[in-house]
Amino acid sequence: MRRSRWYPLLGLALIVAGVAGLLAMASLGSPAANWWTGPQSFVSNGQRIFLMGTGVEGPITYREGPFWLGMHGGGCATCHGADGRGGRPMMLDISAPDVRYSALTARGYDEGLIARAITAGLGSQGQPLDPAMPRWQMRAEEMAEVIAYLKTLR
Numbered sequence: 001m002r003r004s005r006w007y008p009l010l011g012l013a014l015i016v017a018g019v020a021g022l023l024a025m026a027s028l029g030s031p032a033a034n035w036w037t038g039p040q041s042f043v044s045n046g047q048r049i050f051l052m053g054t055g056v057e058g059p060i061t062y063r064e065g066p067f068w069l070g071m072h073g074g075g076c077a078t079c080h081g082a083d084g085r086g087g088r089p090m091m092l093d094i095s096a097p098d099v100r101y102s103a104l105t106a107r108g109y110d111e112g113l114i115a116r117a118i119t120a121g122l123g124s125q126g127q128p129l130d131p132a133m134p135r136w137q138m139r140a141e142e143m144a145e146v147i148a149y150l151k152t153l154r
């Protein structure tokens with residue numbers, strides 16, 4: 001019973017140490033401000049949309065696409081890979097194709113057909129693409145920026 005007198009004091013000492021620690025962390029700059037380890041800046045808005053699914057004007061919306069994309073968020077790179085080469089299994093039966101501009105033109109696409117695939121989900125022959133490929137709603141400038149970015153992928 002005698003020793004328990006010290007317990008409140010021990011509690012107080014821990015609180016003081018905790019507050020001192022928080023003050024020390026605050027004076028060193030909050031580590032929480034640097035939690036994001038992805039790209040801090042993007043070479044273009046097209047790259048930003050490709051990697052993140054969000055442009056400078058905000059998120060790019062879409063129809064279709066797998067349920068998990070809405071939960072987890074992401075851009076073209078989530079399925080087609082940061083290098084655009086695709087081939088990644090996507091928790092679905094289908095893997096995403098290579099979408100580097102050179103690979104798309106080799107498969108019969110031109111800029112207009114690429115834009116149509118991205119927004120309307122139609123392949124180069126007009127065939128409907130698998131619903132795993134989201135149908136993106138983006139402005140003409142954003143589309144131009146994304147296609148320009150596909151051209152930079154080697």
Ligand code: HEC
Nearest residue numbers: 066075076079094095096097099117123129130132133134
């Ligand atoms: C949730 C995964 C997913 C995301 C995100 C995604 N795609 Fe796709 N994409 C696919 C799949 C799967 C296909 C293949 C569909 C098929 O073959 O029927 C495809 C097909 C395509 C095609 C047609 C390629 C071909 O060979 O016919 C283009 C172009 C394309 N995607 C571009 C994009 C762009 C640009 C974005 C970002 C704005 C994007 N995709 C985001 C999964 C995705």
